[in-house]
Amino acid sequence: MPTTTALSQAQELCDTLTDDADELIREIITRLTDKWSLWVMHVLATTDRPMRFSRVMEQVEGISQKSLTKTLRQLERDGLVTRKMFAEVPPRVEYAITPIALEMFEHVEPLWLWVAKSVTLFQSAREAFDGRGK
Amino acid sequence: MPTTTALSQAQELCDTLTDDADELIREIITRLTDKWSLWVMHVLATTDRPMRFSRVMEQVEGISQKSLTKTLRQLERDGLVTRKMFAEVPPRVEYAITPIALEMFEHVEPLWLWVAKSVTLFQSAREAFDGRGK
DNA sequence: CAGTATCCAGATCGATACTG
DNA sequence: CAGTATCGATCTGGATACTG
Numbered sequence: 001m002p003t004t005t006a007l008s009q010a011q012e013l014c015d016t017l018t019d020d021a022d023e024l025i026r027e028i029i030t031r032l033t034d035k036w037s038l039w040v041m042h043v044l045a046t047t048d049r050p051m052r053f054s055r056v057m058e059q060v061e062g063i064s065q066k067s068l069t070k071t072l073r074q075l076e077r078d079g080l081v082t083r084k085m086f087a088e089v090p091p092r093v094e095y096a097i098t099p100i101a102l103e104m105f106e107h108v109e110p111l112w113l114w115v116a117k118s119v120t121l122f123q124s125a126r127e128a129f130d131g132r133g134k
Numbered sequence: 135m136p137t138t139t140a141l142s143q144a145q146e147l148c149d150t151l152t153d154d155a156d157e158l159i160r161e162i163i164t165r166l167t168d169k170w171s172l173w174v175m176h177v178l179a180t181t182d183r184p185m186r187f188s189r190v191m192e193q194v195e196g197i198s199q200k201s202l203t204k205t206l207r208q209l210e211r212d213g214l215v216t217r218k219m220f221a222e223v224p225p226r227v228e229y230a231i232t233p234i235a236l237e238m239f240e241h242v243e244p245l246w247l248w249v250a251k252s253v254t255l256f257q258s259a260r261e262a263f264d265g266r267g268k
Numbered sequence: 269c270a271g272t273a274t275c276c277a278g279a280t281c282g283a284t285a286c287t288g
Numbered sequence: 289c290a291g292t293a294t295c296g297a298t299c300t301g302g303a304t305a306c307t308g
Contacts, residue, residue: 011180013250021253026167028249028256033160033167035281053290064282069291079259090289091288100255107248111241115162116147119155121234122162125213169301187270198302203271224269225308 028078032108036063036071041101044081050094080104162212166242170197170205175235178215184228214238 017025031037043059044051051059057068072095075081080101086092115122151159165171177193178185185193191202206229209215214235220226249256 013247017250017253021250021257024256024260025246025249025253028253029246030167033164057290062282065291066283066293067281070281077260077263078256079263085290088289089288091291093290100252100259103252104248107245111245112159112163113147114238114241115159116151116155118234118237119151119159119162122158122212123155125234126158126211129211129213191270199271200273200303201301204301219270222269223308225271227270 031074031078031080034071036060036067037075038108039063040068040071041075041080041097041105044095044097045102045105048097050084050096053093053095056095075101165208165212165214168205170194170201171209172242173197174202174205175209175214175231175239178229178231179236179239182231184218184230187227187229190229209235 014022039060040056040063043056047055047059053068053072056072057063057065060068063071072081072083076083076095080098082096082098084094084096086094148156173194174190174197177190181193187202187206190206191197191199194202197205206215206217210217210229214232216230216232218228218230220228
């Protein structure tokens with residue numbers, strides 16, 4: 001196959017990866033589409049300073065405590081946010097975005113922007129399909 | 135807020151979107167991370183000619199008939215693959231990738247490549263986290 | 269061949285209640 | 289304040305059997 005398409009690059013890199021790495025890549029990419037991760041990161045990124053659990057919860061409208069905890073743990077585990085606990089009463093915990101997360105954002109945005117720009121195309125595709133009586 | 139970060143572009147575009155469009159964008163992006171969609175598209179893209187249902191099923195190792203049907207229907211609905219039925223016995227149905235899907239790939243790949251290149255970073259983040267006894 | 273129909277297991281996520 | 293524990297509804301996807 002000629003190496004003219006964007007597919008070929010991925011193809012080559014893909015072959016060098018272990019199964020573990022492959023699964024981790026999937027999980028990282030999945031963070032971009034599960035219900036809250038991107039929103040939580042966005043809040044932390046735009047605020048751009050450490051935020052308490054309850055502040056994040058206010059900004060991410062509709063999230064439950066349980067889901068916020070889980071989301072933050074996942075993001076922390078993957079190095080996308082940091083968690084700092086203070087030995088105070090009442091307890092204070094601060095979350096912050098990491099450089100690697102910001103770098104990831106730089107690569108997510110072009111894709112997201114393209115989809116957003118192309119949204120009318122997708123809308124008419126759906127109308128055509130649904131209109132065919134499926 | 136200054137418009138110096140990549141975040142600001144998305145911010146502006148986001149404000150112009152209807153809720154419907156917003157949801158559709160989410161769904162399109164979600165296709166990138168559900169279990170089979172990207173793999174199915176990849177098979178159709180690299181083969182680069184119409185493929186029968188059973189050929190796709192062979193190439194996408196481990197997928198069930200039900201999941202393949204569902205995946206193809208979703209992709210068809212969003213205009214990412216085409217479906218052509220032939221009035222023959224036994225029935226023949228051919229699927230093909232669309233230009234818009236190929237265009238989407240061009241925007242997905244940079245992100246995917248970045249994650250793949252950064253995978254060792256994510257791996258050590260996890261080791262550090264898991265090693266802390268969480 | 270290319271599905272559809274049915275059943276089922278596991279994961280996700282919200283609501284609620286409780287705790288150091 | 290920042291969680292954990294528990295329950296239940298919903299969704300996803302696999303296995304299997306059946307059909308035009």
